[in-house]
Amino acid sequence: MFQFFKKKQDSAFYLGAPVKGMAVDLKEVKDPTFSTGMLGQGAAVIPSEGKIYAPADGEIAMVFDTLHAVSMTAENGVEILIHVGLDTVELKGQGFEGHVKAGDKVKKGDLILTVDLEAVKAAGYDVVTPMLVCNTDDYAAVEGISGKEVAPGENLVSIKMK
Template structure:
């Protein structure tokens, strides 16, 4: 019926964690744009390592020139934004390595970006990594799975059609 990530029986889709670390609610992100869910609902990870992976099968929408964020659209049409750190746009890509470009097809678990977390911290920036569903209003519910340590790919956001 919905294919891909939507389970036919319960109309739910699950996004994987984009990075290994501690899963926390968006309310713990020290930035009102994320904490107040202005761009959408989701969750955040305090990363334990600097490898950012695709949370779902889909197509890369945009990779910011500064490599601090990437957007993708899942095969089901879910618009996902992964933002690595806070104010890291000011690093102008230093410490970041991109592995994808706009238009690339990706599978859940594909490496999208790498970031030198020590370099981010040394520059005085928070490494917390929000993952948002930007078209939250298209769904009945979008709930982050938080309060625990996660490996990249673990259940992180449950979306109900």
């Protein structure tokens, strides 16, 4: 009877931050592939440490040979790309260490990559780490959180189902 007094249920699905650092809007990423949403919507983090974690429960779809990026599919079908740094493919894996491989099942918070941030910066690369929902069009809304420090696993991207 008094249903209107009950708090409305949040129907969004959240991806956790893949790394500790400052959350920034994708539009601030200095690469149009990410800033224009070409690969999907999401958020980015300027990392303060080099441990990259799974943002959701799911399965690793691909670990790039150069270890600078990982794609995964969450249990509910959300397709996620985590890309460590800009143009870091040029490092050919130097400074990166993978902890998962394609087909691995992961839980939110599992360590998937480590990166030597200082080595990446010393080589002249930006370490900003975009996390994208590659199948953005499958959802009513995909919105990133920005402008605050985040810890791994804290809500970074909200996804509202259609």
